[in-house]
Amino acid sequence: MSHRLKALLPFALFALALVAVQFTLRATGREYCLTQLTMSLYYAIVVIGLCLVMGYAGQVSLGHGAFFAIGGYTSAVLTTHDFSRVNATAWAGALRQACLLVAKDDLYGNQIVTASPWAAFLAAMLVTLVIASLIGYPALRLKGHYLAMATLGFGLIVYKTVLGTALFGAADGINGVPEWKLGFGLTVSGRSALRVENYYVAGALVLVLLVLLRNLIHSRVGRALQAIHDRETAAGAMGINTAAYKLRAFVLSALLAAMAGVFFTHYTGGIGPSEASAFKSVRYVALAASGGMASLWGVTGMSTLLNYLSFRGLFGSYDNAVFGVILITIVSLAPEGPLKPLGLWVGRLVGMRSTASQTKQNNGDTVERVPTTVI
Amino acid sequence: MTLLEVKHVRRSFGGLVAVNGVSFSVNPGRIKAVIGPNGAGKTTLFNIISGLLKADAGQVTFKDRSITGFKPYQIARAGISRTFQNPSLFFQMSVLENVMVGRHRRSGREFAACCLRLPGQPKEERSIREAALAQLDYVGLAHLAGFPAGGLSFGQRRMVELARALATDPELLLLDEPASGLNTREKENLGALIRRIRDRGVTVLLVEHDMTLVMDLSDDILVLHNGTIIAEGSPVTIQSDPKVISTYLGGEFRPPEEVELALLTGERPDTAPGARVVPTRSSPVGEGAVR
Ligand SMILES: Nc1ncnc2c1ncn2[C@@H]1O[C@H](COP(=O)(O)OP(=O)(O)OP(=O)(O)O)[C@@H](O)[C@H]1O
Ligand SMILES: [Mg+2]
Numbered sequence: 315m316s317h318r319l320k321a322l323l324p325f326a327l328f329a330l331a332l333v334a335v336q337f338t339l340r341a342t343g344r345e346y347c348l349t350q351l352t353m354s355l356y357y358a359i360v361v362i363g364l365c366l367v368m369g370y371a372g373q374v375s376l377g378h379g380a381f382f383a384i385g386g387y388t389s390a391v392l393t394t395h396d397f398s399r400v401n402a403t404a405w406a407g408a409l410r411q412a413c414l415l416v417a418k419d420d421l422y423g424n425q426i427v428t429a430s431p432w433a434a435f436l437a438a439m440l441v442t443l444v445i446a447s448l449i450g451y452p453a454l455r456l457k458g459h460y461l462a463m464a465t466l467g468f469g470l471i472v473y474k475t476v477l478g479t480a481l482f483g484a485a486d487g488i489n490g491v492p493e494w495k496l497g498f499g500l501t502v503s504g505r506s507a508l509r510v511e512n513y514y515v516a517g518a519l520v521l522v523l524l525v526l527l528r529n530l531i532h533s534r535v536g537r538a539l540q541a542i543h544d545r546e547t548a549a550g551a552m553g554i555n556t557a558a559y560k561l562r563a564f565v566l567s568a569l570l571a572a573m574a575g576v577f578f579t580h581y582t583g584g585i586g587p588s589e590a591s592a593f594k595s596v597r598y599v600a601l602a603a604s605g606g607m608a609s610l611w612g613v614t615g616m617s618t619l620l621n622y623l624s625f626r627g628l629f630g631s632y633d634n635a636v637f638g639v640i641l642i643t644i645v646s647l648a649p650e651g652p653l654k655p656l657g658l659w660v661g662r663l664v665g666m667r668s669t670a671s672q673t674k675q676n677n678g679d680t681v682e683r684v685p686t687t688v689i
Numbered sequence: 690m691t692l693l694e695v696k697h698v699r700r701s702f703g704g705l706v707a708v709n710g711v712s713f714s715v716n717p718g719r720i721k722a723v724i725g726p727n728g729a730g731k732t733t734l735f736n737i738i739s740g741l742l743k744a745d746a747g748q749v750t751f752k753d754r755s756i757t758g759f760k761p762y763q764i765a766r767a768g769i770s771r772t773f774q775n776p777s778l779f780f781q782m783s784v785l786e787n788v789m790v791g792r793h794r795r796s797g798r799e800f801a802a803c804c805l806r807l808p809g810q811p812k813e814e815r816s817i818r819e820a821a822l823a824q825l826d827y828v829g830l831a832h833l834a835g836f837p838a839g840g841l842s843f844g845q846r847r848m849v850e851l852a853r854a855l856a857t858d859p860e861l862l863l864l865d866e867p868a869s870g871l872n873t874r875e876k877e878n879l880g881a882l883i884r885r886i887r888d889r890g891v892t893v894l895l896v897e898h899d900m901t902l903v904m905d906l907s908d909d910i911l912v913l914h915n916g917t918i919i920a921e922g923s924p925v926t927i928q929s930d931p932k933v934i935s936t937y938l939g940g941e942f943r944p945p946e947e948v949e950l951a952l953l954t955g956e957r958p959d960t961a962p963g964a965r966v967v968p969t970r971s972s973p974v975g976e977g978a979v980r
Contacts (some may be wrong), residue, residue, distance in 0.1 A: 529804050537782070543781070549779075551773075552853065553766045553794030562799075
């Protein structure tokens with residue numbers, strides 16, 4: 315039982331930290347900061363998903379910005395596009411019955427019919443599932459970093475498509491995305507009255523996903539993924555269908571990115587083409603690396619923090635460059651992420667020699683411990 | 690009845706024919722050894738049987754079913770497990786977790802069940818852990834369960850790898866040089882362990898250079914040289930086979946006692962006059978090159 319409690323402790327601490335941050339901001343009269351923090355939490359979901367692909371399946375995706383955008387754009391289009399022309403058909407009636415289509419007034423007071431946010435969410439998941447499978451299937455049957463190349467090309471295609479298509483609002487993106495009534499009285503919306511509520515919605519979503527991924531990692535599937543990452547040949551010889559597992563991990567992680575995109579788009583009321591740019595995808599990789607790849611907590615913390623700082627404008631016009639520098643620094647100086655060496659260093663300062671010596675033993679096999687390479 | 694049947698298997702790398710039309714069979718419940726000088730093609734043969742390499746020609750049949758062209762995971766699921774010439778553990782994991790990976794094909798919960806801990810999943814997880822612990826205990830390393838695999842000694846790594854292979858509950862176990870790098874005591878333990886494995890019904894096919902171990906352990910021996918089989922039979926016949934003698938001792942005839950001595954000490958006078966033995970390489974190829 316105490317083992318169980320120990321496993322729950324970090325999640326409780328995370329929840330506590332969320333609450334503490336909100337109370338501190340309220341007390342200091344800076345509750346407006348919660349908006350950017352909420353957006354950072356949604357971005358963190360993308361990075362958490364990427365962590366599964368990079369830290370566990372040992373593959374690099376340079377297309378997670380594109381998956382985020384696919385999620386966001388799918389729900390933005392479906393919830394803003396007017397379907398009244400097909401409204402009279404029989405199947406539209408059925409969709410209305412199922413609450414998948416809803417009638418409402420647009421900005422100018424005209425009656426329009428759009429997809430409901432939940433329907434759009436399901437559609438976004440389906441689209442992502444299909445696209446990620448199509449990209450991942452050929453790339454992941456091969457050994458090596460073919461996925462990085464395939465997703466890089468794919469990301470560029472998505473970016474250019476979004477930018478050049480009127481349906482996607484071209485360079486302006488899509489605005490006027492309605493709020494999303496989740497049920498249980500919760501609404502994903504950027505209204506300032508719902509700021510605190512939305513902060514907790516995002517926080518709870520991250521928390522739930524972390525619990526699910528922790529379960530996954532400490533399971534048969536998680537071990538299989540780690541085995542593939544460590545030694546693909548031996549993993550195959552143990553009866554693991556390596557190609558199928560890599561594909562499933564990649565698709566799952568793409569779904570998480572798209573899901574973050576859907577929430578983000580409803581929260582901010584729109585989405586623009588910059589979300590699909592290669593800069594964003596590289597940023598996610600940098601954030602995953604900065605959190606230590608295989609450490610869910612490190613990744614969540616670092617990614618929320620750095621994205622928040624970026625939103626606060628701390629990096630000024632060097633914003634994208636900063637993330638490039640972070641990536642280079644980590645790959646060359648601390649491939650396992652800065653947190654572990656930092657923790658060791660702090661530990662040594664405090665005089666916890668036992669921890670240090672144990673980890674040294676852990677590292678005894680230097681040749682075999684090939685750090686997760688990026689790109 | 691035969692468990693494994695290898696027919697006319699051939700594999701070349703560039704111009705080099707590593708395995709050249711090899712045919713043999715393995716009977717259930719036996720320990721069969723494959724011996725031969727460095728570069729004879731032993732590991733290549735194992736890689737073909739376990740699906741890591743594709744044969745250019747020939748068939749492999751396991752339990753009367755063709756497994757030619759199967760992927761490694763399919764072959765593992767058919768009931769063949771293996772260890773590698775270089776112990777190939779998952780170094781980021783603990784010893785127990787390594788062995789737990791071996792239970793993969795004996796369990797079945799997938800992504801959704803594991804994420805959501807659906808009914809039955811925690812129970813399956815417990816049974817995986819118990820089976821892995823039992824396997825570790827079997828090779829005498831239960832006390833190292835929580836230890837990081839990267840921190841083990843060479844001999845311990847070999848044993849964990851063996852436990853991991855056993856955890857799949859194989860019918861046929863392929864061991865590629867299980868004794869290399871072990872000290873005398875570890876080798877003795879290994880010999881006893883392999884015999885116990887055979888006695889519990891697992892058929893063993895092993896590649897080994899240590900002739901004491903091979904002669905002591907094997908029911909049958911297969912001698913491979915330059916990719917072809919030059920002799921096959923019981924340890925006694927192999928020790929007096931003229932072809933084997935010339936392969937190991939360099940052409941000229943020697944009395945059987947001397948041959949046995951040379952075989953026992955593992956002496957391979959590759960440089961002896963008239964020897965047609967492929968030069969010794971220090972680092973084994975094969976497994977690594979597959980990546
Ligand atoms: N992947 C590969 N690419 C190229 N050549 C290879 C490869 N694998 C093996 N070889 C060559 O095939 C021949 C047989 O190699 P193999 O590893 O099967 O020998 P072995 O009998 O296992 O030797 P050892 O006792 O040293 O392990 C060698 O000449 C080797 O150089
Ligand atoms: Mg070999």
